[in-house]
Amino acid sequence: MSTETTEKEPASKVELAPGVGGGGEIPTFDITLKVRRYNPESSDDAYWDEWKLTMYGTDRVLDALHKVKWEHDGSVSFRRSCAHGVCGSDAMRINGRNRLACKTLLKDLDTSKPILVEPIKGLPVEKDLIVDMEPFFQSYREIMPFLVSKGHEPTKERLQSSEERERYDDTTKCILCAACTSSCPVFWTDGQYFGPAAIVNAHRFIFDSRDDAGDMRLEILNDKEGVWRCRTTFNCSEACPRGIQVTKAISEVKQAILTRKI
Amino acid sequence: MQVHKYDVVIVGAGGAGMRAAIESGQRARTAVLTKLYPTRSHTGAAQGGMCAALANVEDDNWEWHTFDTVKGGDYLVDQDAAEVMAKEAIEAVLDLEKMGLPFNRTPEGRIDQRRFGGHTRDHGKAPVRRSCYAADRTGHMILQTLYQNCVKHNVEFYNEYYVLDMLMVDEEVTVDGETRIQKRVAGVVSYDLASGELHIFQAKSVVFASGGVGKVYKTTSNAHTLTGDGMGIAFRRGIPLEDMEFFQFHPTGLAGLGILLSEAARGEGAILRNSEGERFMERYAPTIKDLAPRDIVARSMANEVREGRGAGPNKDYVLLDLTHLEPAHIDAKLPDITEFARTYLGVEPYTEPVPVFPTAHYAMGGIPTNIKAEVLLDNDTVVPGLYAAGEVACVSVHGSNRLGTNSLLDINVFGKRAGLAAAEYALTADFVEIPENPTVETEELLNRARSSEGTERVAQIRKELQDIMDANVQVFRTEETLLEALRVIDTLEERYTRITVQDKGKRFNLDLLEAVELGFLLDMAKVMTAAALHRKESRGGHFREDYPTRDDENFMTHSMAYKDPTATETSGVRLETKPVIFTRYQPMERKY
Numbered sequence: 105m106s107t108e109t110t111e112k113e114p115a116s117k118v119e120l121a122p123g124v125g126g127g128g129e130i131p132t133f134d135i136t137l138k139v140r141r142y143n144p145e146s147s148d149d150a151y152w153d154e155w156k157l158t159m160y161g162t163d164r165v166l167d168a169l170h171k172v173k174w175e176h177d178g179s180v181s182f183r184r185s186c187a188h189g190v191c192g193s194d195a196m197r198i199n200g201r202n203r204l205a206c207k208t209l210l211k212d213l214d215t216s217k218p219i220l221v222e223p224i225k226g227l228p229v230e231k232d233l234i235v236d237m238e239p240f241f242q243s244y245r246e247i248m249p250f251l252v253s254k255g256h257e258p259t260k261e262r263l264q265s266s267e268e269r270e271r272y273d274d275t276t277k278c279i280l281c282a283a284c285t286s287s288c289p290v291f292w293t294d295g296q297y298f299g300p301a302a303i304v305n306a307h308r309f310i311f312d313s314r315d316d317a318g319d320m321r322l323e324i325l326n327d328k329e330g331v332w333r334c335r336t337t338f339n340c341s342e343a344c345p346r347g348i349q350v351t352k353a354i355s356e357v358k359q360a361i362l363t364r365k366i
Numbered sequence: 367m368q369v370h371k372y373d374v375v376i377v378g379a380g381g382a383g384m385r386a387a388i389e390s391g392q393r394a395r396t397a398v399l400t401k402l403y404p405t406r407s408h409t410g411a412a413q414g415g416m417c418a419a420l421a422n423v424e425d426d427n428w429e430w431h432t433f434d435t436v437k438g439g440d441y442l443v444d445q446d447a448a449e450v451m452a453k454e455a456i457e458a459v460l461d462l463e464k465m466g467l468p469f470n471r472t473p474e475g476r477i478d479q480r481r482f483g484g485h486t487r488d489h490g491k492a493p494v495r496r497s498c499y500a501a502d503r504t505g506h507m508i509l510q511t512l513y514q515n516c517v518k519h520n521v522e523f524y525n526e527y528y529v530l531d532m533l534m535v536d537e538e539v540t541v542d543g544e545t546r547i548q549k550r551v552a553g554v555v556s557y558d559l560a561s562g563e564l565h566i567f568q569a570k571s572v573v574f575a576s577g578g579v580g581k582v583y584k585t586t587s588n589a590h591t592l593t594g595d596g597m598g599i600a601f602r603r604g605i606p607l608e609d610m611e612f613f614q615f616h617p618t619g620l621a622g623l624g625i626l627l628s629e630a631a632r633g634e635g636a637i638l639r640n641s642e643g644e645r646f647m648e649r650y651a652p653t654i655k656d657l658a659p660r661d662i663v664a665r666s667m668a669n670e671v672r673e674g675r676g677a678g679p680n681k682d683y684v685l686l687d688l689t690h691l692e693p694a695h696i697d698a699k700l701p702d703i704t705e706f707a708r709t710y711l712g713v714e715p716y717t718e719p720v721p722v723f724p725t726a727h728y729a730m731g732g733i734p735t736n737i738k739a740e741v742l743l744d745n746d747t748v749v750p751g752l753y754a755a756g757e758v759a760c761v762s763v764h765g766s767n768r769l770g771t772n773s774l775l776d777i778n779v780f781g782k783r784a785g786l787a788a789a790e791y792a793l794t795a796d797f798v799e800i801p802e803n804p805t806v807e808t809e810e811l812l813n814r815a816r817s818s819e820g821t822e823r824v825a826q827i828r829k830e831l832q833d834i835m836d837a838n839v840q841v842f843r844t845e846e847t848l849l850e851a852l853r854v855i856d857t858l859e860e861r862y863t864r865i866t867v868q869d870k871g872k873r874f875n876l877d878l879l880e881a882v883e884l885g886f887l888l889d890m891a892k893v894m895t896a897a898a899l900h901r902k903e904s905r906g907g908h909f910r911e912d913y914p915t916r917d918d919e920n921f922m923t924h925s926m927a928y929k930d931p932t933a934t935e936t937s938g939v940r941l942e943t944k945p946v947i948f949t950r951y952q953p954m955e956r957k958y
Contacts, residue, residue, distance in 0.1 A: 114635070114690045118643040124677070124685070124719060145871045162623065162710060174825030178868030178877035183406075185589040188625045188706065190506060191406040207709060230560065231874045237403065250518040251466025261463040263475035269468060276468050276500075276507065280405050314466070 134158050135210060136218040137168050139180060143231050150229075153177070154218065159210050165198055165221065166205040169233075182233035189345055192281030196233050197222040202283040202343040224286035240282045243298045247306040247324055252317035268313040275308040275353050277346040284340035284350050296329040300340035300350045303331055307353040310360060322361045331358050367805065368565045372397040372522075373792035375554055375569035376785075377529045377596060380407030381505070381774065382756025383575035384512035384521075385781030386788065390573075391521040393789035397567060398521060399556055401528040401591065401879075404513050408577060408589045409777065412505025413628035413703060415497030416462075416774040417485055418455035422476045423495045428452040429950075430488060431496065435772060436951050438484040438659045439730075439765020440906035440916065442609070442924065445949040447737050447761045451772070451779050458778040459498050467511040469500050470699075480699075481633040484659035484769040490958070493657050497771045502628050502700045508774060524556070527565065528879060531555040531808045532572065532599050534749075535801050549604070549743055551752040552798040555808045559879065562872025564805050570795045571751045571788035574600065574733060574741075575781060578757040581883075582891045583726035583840070584832035587619055587626035591883075596758040598886030600733045601893065605743060606926040608760040608944065609731035610890070611897035612907045614768055615841050617663040619725025621683035623710055627703045627722060629770040632656045634699050636688040638667065639719060640675035646684075651958040658958045661767040661907045664724040668841045671723070678721055685719035724841060730768055730907060731897070732760040734926065734944070739784035745926070745944045751791055751798075755784040762924065766906025815881040820864030824881045827858050827865065831884075831891055839895050844912045848899040852937050855892050859937075862888060893927045896939035900925060918953055922946055 135157055142150040155172050166184055173180045182205070184194040189207040198208055199220050213219055227235040253262075278301065285291055285299035306325055310318045325331045331354055340350040374390045376383045379400035390396045400407070419426040431452035436443045463469060463477060470478040479495040487494040500507040516523070533552040538545055553568040576596030580588025601607055617638070618627040632638075637656045640646050650666040651658035658666075667684050676682050688696060688704070693716045696704055704715045713720050733754040734742040739761070741752040755761075756777040763776055834854045838847035862884065869877035903917035904910050923943035930940035 114637050114645065114687065116645050116648060118639070118687075120639070120641070120643040120677075120685075120719075143871065143873065145873050173877070174823070178824075179871070181869075181874050181876050185402055185406045185591045186408060186411050187590060188411070188710070190411050190503075190702075191402075191408070191589065193402070193406045209709070234874050241403075245517050250514040251464075253464075257464060261460055261469075261477050264471055265475045266471050266473070268475075269471050272468070276510070277503070278510075279410070279506070309466075312466070312468070 132158055132160050133211070133215055135168065135215045137172065138218045138220050139172070139232065140222040141180070141232055142229050161211060163210050164206055165208045165210060165219065166194060168210060168219070169205060169221070181231045190279060192279035195224050195281040195283040195286070197224055202287040204281060204283065204345045207345050224282060226286045226292045227282070237282065240285060240299070240301065243302040244280065244305055247298065247302050247321055248317060249305045249309065251309060251312065251315050253314055254316045262314050264313055271313070272308050272311040274348050275304045277348050278304050278308070279346060281345060283343040283345055287339040287343035289337060289339065290333050290335055294329070294333060297333045298325070298330055300354060303354050303357055304348060304350055307357050310357060319364070322357070322364070325357055326361050331361065367563070369568060369800070370397065370565060371568045371797070373569065374571045374573065374788045375399060375567045376573040376575060377554060378574065378576035378758070379404035379523060380575065380577055380756065381409035381508055381512060381777035382781035382784070383573070384516050385778050386573050386575060386755060386785030387521045388512065388515050388519060389782055389785030390789040391516070391519050394792045396521065397524060399524045399527045399529055399554070399567065401526060401559070403525050404516070404523060405509060407509060408592055410506045410509040411587070411589065411626065412508070412774055413502045413626065414482060414630035414633065415480065415499035415504045415771045416459060416508070416778070417482060417496040417771040418459040418498055418775065419452065419496060420456060420459060420477060420479065420498065422472060423479045425487065426494055426496055428455065430486070430494070431455065433489050433951060434485050435763060435769055436765070437490070437956060438769040439767055440956055441922070441951070441953040442762070442765035442905060442946055444762045444947040445951060446947050447763045449949060450737050451763045451775060454779045455775050458775060458782070462508065462511060462778065465511050465515045467500065467507050469498055480630065481657060482770045483629050483632065483657045483663070485771070486654070490653070493654055497633065499630065502630050502702045505774060526559040527556040528559055529554045529556045529576070529595070529599065530811065530882065532603050533801060533804050534603050535798055549749050550798045551749060552800050555805050557812070559874055559876070562875055564808060566800060566804055568797055568800055570792040570797055571753065573784050573788050574754040574758050575756045575784070576758050578729045579887070579890045580726050582831065582835050582887050582894065584836040585619060585624040585723070586726035587616055587624055588726065593883035594886045594890035595883065596754070597732055598889050601889060601929050604929065605733060605741060605749070606928045607731060607893055608734040608924050608926055609762060609766070609897070610729070610894045610927055611901050611925060612730035612766045613726060613894060614660055614728040614730060614907050615664040615724035616727035617660055617667055617724050618686055618722040620706060620710055621678070621721035621723045624725035625706055625710060626725065626727070627686060627706065627720065628700070629660070631686060631688060631700055631703060634695065635691050636686055638663070639685045639687050640670045641677040641681060642675055646670055646675070654958045659767055659769060662958065665841055665909060667724055683721045683723040686722045687719040688715045689717055689719065728768055728773060729757055730760070730764040730766060732758050735759050735761050737761065738787050739780050740787065751795060753784040753788050755780040766908060811882065811885070812878065815865065815867050815878055816870060818864065818866055820866050822861045822865045824865055824867070824884050827861055828884050828887065831855065831858055831887060835891055839898060841909060843898055843908070843910050845899065848895055851895045852892065852899070855888060855895065856937055859888050892937045893939050896936040897925050897927050897941060899936065900941040922953065
C-alpha cells in the first residue's frame, strides 16, 4: 500500500576514490562589481558605482554585494534573506539577465569584465536594487491564488492521484521573486499586463484536480491584459531561478481558455 | 507618528504567524507585521516534511509520536505539550491539505509519508513512515499555502515593518482581596523600512511569531534575517527566555556553506561516511543508524572529524552518500537539495558523495508559553493578551533536541492555537492605554546607531561574534570555552556602543537595520552562553565535555534566563529553573 523507498542496504564500508567530494578547490580571484545606484533622498539621477574586490571560489554575487555593504559602503541597498535561492528576495539584473544574486556563482560569470548589477525592470525603483513589489503582488492576488473547492469538506484528505498531482507540480515551485515578470518586454511597456508569475500561479490552481474555480480564473486571464498579451519570447523561462517552464505553463493556460478543457 | 489600532497584532509572517492570522483574521480585526514580505520567511526553506500519525502507509498512532518527541528531546519536553502536538498533528496536516497544499501521494491517492530521524514504530522498535511531505520543499509549500489562504481571507499585512519594541504596562489587580501588580501588553512599536518612520500598533492581543536566532553562528542554515528580534524584545522587557542553551545543529549542511540538505535524504536511504568510506553511524546508533536524532548524528560527525577521519583536503567534513540510490528516485523525492549540491559545490550526487558538516539550525528555547500559547512572565504567571508560537517560543515540545519535521508541525499546531486564543481574548478584553512617550526607547536606540561617530563596523563585530560562537558554543562545550565566549561577547558589546552606521538616510536604511539586529544577536548570544554555562550536564543538543552525562537529579529542569544587571558574573543574565511537566513517560536512558 505504500510507495517504494529504495530498500537496498548500502555497504558498511566502501573504497572512496581519491579526492572524492572535494569538488576541486577554487583559488581566490579579483572582480570589478558595478552597481546601479539610486536614492531619491539625495538625487533624482541614477548612476553607477564601482568596486574592485577579491572573492573566493564558491562566492556568489550576493557575497560580493555583502562585501561592498559590509566593508566599503553601508548605504548600498538590496533585499536578501535565505541566501540559497528559496525565499525570492534578491532577484536582480546581473549582466543584463534576471537572476537571484544568491544563486549566481561569480566563477560562472566572465570575471575579466566588470559585473553589472541593476534592479529588475518594469517595477518602480525605490532605492539602489530595491523595487516596489506591490504591483507584482497585486497581479498575483487578482488571479485568486488559492484553492477553491465547492461541496462538502471531506473528513479526511481529498484524494488525488500521483498523475493528477504531477499535472501542476512544475508551477508549485514558484517563489514569487518576480524574475520572470520583470524580464518580460510586454510587462515593461504595458503596465497593466498580469505578467508571467501571476499566470504561473493561476496555472498551479487551474490544473489542480481538487480546484473548482478554474473557469473563473480562465475568465480573468482571458481579459485584454491577460494571457493573450504574451508574445512567447521565452525570456521568462530563461529567467526563472526555479527552472519552471513558464512559457509552457502560459501556453497551457491559453489552450485551456480556447478549449475550456482543463 | 502614526498610531494604528487592531484587536490582534501578529509579529512575523512565517508559518506560525500566518497560521495564527488565518484563525484570528476571521474572528477579530488583525494586522500582521513583518520585516520581510510574508513569502520570504524562512519557513519556506524547510524541506523534509511534517510528521503526523496518519497511518496512511503503515501502522502508527499519535502516542508513539508523543513518545518519540519526548525521548528525542531527552525527556526535557513538557509532556502535556507533546501530547497536544502529536494529537493535533493529524488535523493540522488535513487542514493544510484542505487549504490546497500539494502533498505527495500514495498510489491510492492519499497523503504519502516517509521516514525521518527519531520517528519510530512502537517506542523505538524501527523507523516509521510518519513524515507527510511535498518533495523536498515541504516548507515552501506550507509557506505558499498559508500565504494563499491569507490572501483568500483578506488578512492585512504590513510588509517591511520591523517591530523594535513591545509596550508593556503595570496594572494593579485585586485577586481574592490581594492587590498585586500585573503586566499587560498594550501594543508594539515598529519601524517602517520604506519611510524610516515609527508606527505604533495598539492591540488587545499581541502574538510573537518572529522566528529564530541562527545568525549568532557563522555556519548556519538560517536566513540573514534570523536575528532573534522577538526573543530580544521580550527579554529586554523583562520576560524570561527558556532553555536557550539548547541549539540544534543540523547534521547535513553543505560543507563550508551551511546550506541545508534535508534529513529526508537519509529518510530516503542516503547514509553518512567518513574519509575511510565507513558508515560510521553503525557504531554510534546501532538500531536506527543514520536516522538517529540530529543531536546524536551531529555529535558523531564532529567526533569523526576530531578523531582524524574527516574527508577533504582539510579533513574537516564527512560525506553524505546517495550514490546507491536510483537517480530517478533522487529526482522524484530530493530534487532541490541535489541541485544545491550541484549549484554551490559542483558535486554530482548521483555519482559522488556530498561534503557535509553540522550547521546551526534551530533554537529549541525561546519565549516561555503554556499550551494555550500564552506567554509566561515567570514559572506560572501569564501576561494577559500576549502570545508566542513557533521557533521564537518555547512551549516546550522540543525539550533539549527537536526531532526533524516537528518544527513545521509546531508552527501549525501552536500557530493555530495562538491565533484562536488571541482573537478570543481580544473579543472580551479592552485596549490597554498606550504608556506616555511610547517610542522614547526606540528613538534612542535608532538615534544612537545613526548619529554615532565611532570607528567600529557592524559587520566586523558580527563576524567576531559568529566566530566565537562557532568555536566555543557549538556541538561541544566546556566551562572554559563558555567563559571565554562570555568574555568576548562582553567586549563586543562594549565595542557595539561605538559603531558607525554609514547610511544616514531614512529610506530603506538597511544599514541601520543590521545595526539594530546586531544588538539583538549580542543579547541572545549572551543568554545562550550563560544558560549553557549554568547547565552542568549533557543532554540533547547541549554537550558539556566537562560533564558528559545526563544528570536528572540536578538538571531535569528547564532553565529560565532573566535580564538582571546585578548578575555581573554572567553578563547580566540571571538563571533560574522551571519544573518539567511529566504525564506518561518517566526518564529512561536514551539509546537508539
